[in-house]
Amino acid sequence: MPKKLLVTGAAGFIGANFVHYWLKQYSNDNIIALDALTYAGNMSNLDHVRDNKNLKFVHGNICDDELVEKLMREHDIDTIVHFAAESHVDRSITGPDAFLETNIIGTHALLKVAKKIWLDEGLKPEHRFHHVSTDEVYGSLNTDDPAFNESTAYAPNSPYSASKAASDHLVRAYHHTYGLKVTTSNCSNNYGPFHFPEKLIPLVITNILFNKALPIYGDGQQIRDWLYVEDHARGIDLVIQKGRLGECYNIGGINEWANIDIVNLVCKLMDEAFSNNTDLAHRFPEAKAAINNNCASLITYVKDRPGHDRRYAIDPTKAENELGYKPSESFETGIRKTLQWYLDNQEWWSKVMDGSYQDWIENQYN
Template sequence: MILVTGGAGFIGSNFVLDWLENHDEHVVNLDALTYAGNLANLEPLKGDPRHVFQHGDIGDRNLVEAMLRNHRPRAIVNFAAESHVDRSILGPGAFLKTNIEGTFNLLEAARGYHATLEGDDKASFRFLHVSTDEVYGSLTADAAPFTETHPYEPNSPYSASKAASDHLVRAWHHTYGLPTLTTNCSNNYGPLHFPEKLIPLVIVNALAGKSLPVYGDGLNVRDWLYVKDHCAAIRAVLAEGRVGETYNVGGLNEKTNIEIVRGICALLDELRPDAAGPRDRLITFVKDRPGHDRRYAIDATKLCTELGWQPKETFETGLRKTVEWYLANSEWVQGVQSGAYRDWVSTQYAKA
């Protein structure tokens, strides 16, 4: 059995679904069900005895310790995090609480549990911490992609809080001997993505005939990773990764934001034409956000060489699958679009 934290969020729920497609090993799933955590993401597992859901917070030490005692997992995979840069700028406190204090509590609970294990159970236990490429800061247009040895230079409250959590994980390994693994991934996209991030927001707004907000000049560059490829990478790291090591996970797909938006418009025009005309008419450039990193790019050579992982999806195939999923799952989209969410999007992306 493994314990997954944050397993009702975007990447976490995709991982739980992917895990149970590829393993019969049971999953205990702990999630606080904040605005982006959604039990509907796990609907395919309803009634599946291999999946046990627990509503709760990684900051609740007593709860986590009780779960570890009762379920005796062989590994913890930590997805639990506040993850949206824009929200971190408006309200950084929640990011420090979950990403730093929550990770600390989880590490301490894991350390205590690990100390109770013996023999093979102790030797095989792993704590896998899922992090982000944003801890490395920003790259110039001609700079080499981030490797695992790139210095940390976080530029937003979100990335600073994730950098701090990475440092805690490293320290708990080197000081206490906790067998940890860390992954730093590039921008994920795919099914079940809450519509506040670029790709799902553009899909949902374009289908509704609303403006498609693009920060600044739209030339900020990101490396895009299809979420199911990310899940496969985490499975590989958990199975074969070297204890104490960090592995970068990238999709090998650098794209500017405006390329992404225009690509989504073209796909929607093909798959569900709009009588009002091409959807790129809806593109609206808005004031850039503070401290907006210009470029991220991941060098995943270590992961590919050591563990034999490769992304299966190109950006074109992954984006098409993503758009098709949103077209086929309008009820899910409607379910996550509360009035509070719509108010937040309206405030965040007001025209300059």
């Protein structure tokens, strides 16, 4: 039977990619795409599916429980996939209030409405609340530590990760206390199309095209596990279809890279792209370092941010054994796809890089 999904944060980076993926995989399902369209949510992320008859976009906030209840009743929602979150660590350091409001209060608002309709009124005995979380709730790893697994104790180190940890606990509590049918996935760092240009990989790509400095925090040896966003969407699909109720599943890319190595790789690939395609120099005349095949000359080391976790790494063994999950992209293949997408979609990232965004970047790195 076709599902009727409420996808929160559906115009954000991961949420939009999930919507694209789901509509392609399940053409008979209906999606209500809810997004507050804050700085990282952008309607242009959904341009290619906006005319799909099975998709309805709603501009609204997850903290508005009356709106959420109205949508769930009107559209007979049986599945919530909850992406909506404030997610940028730097922003959580300078302005933590928004993170507590969206990530904790907003998640609780969704849980309350879901419990009311699905359990208290018994309207949807077969339902699912899937909560999308992050590896950052586990804290930081030393170089030789084993990767995070689902039994790793929570040890969040930033207001962002603390707020996500709190939301994870609320989802768990609603399952164990009330019987809400929930699952949670904790992902590693995503990358790919529609990634907001404040994040490392798209920031490096777009800064190169403007011949701007490539800021590297501290020594650049912070290590992250990188997950191509479509692999993440497929992992969530497997959790929804096959995951055990009340369980958490780590979705990782099995791709650990130091930040400085990523930046050097992007520089190398950008040099290659400009060497192999002379049209790029005409399209991006400001990209002087790329035109001269010397993108690495833009690398600039800046003061490390407070509480910067040294290493994250995800162990996806549970998801592999129980769900059959394996990432299909290596970092080398995924980063080439990502770079090409940004070169081919200048109109998209030009739209999102408005004045307020540029001002914020300048404040961060100058």
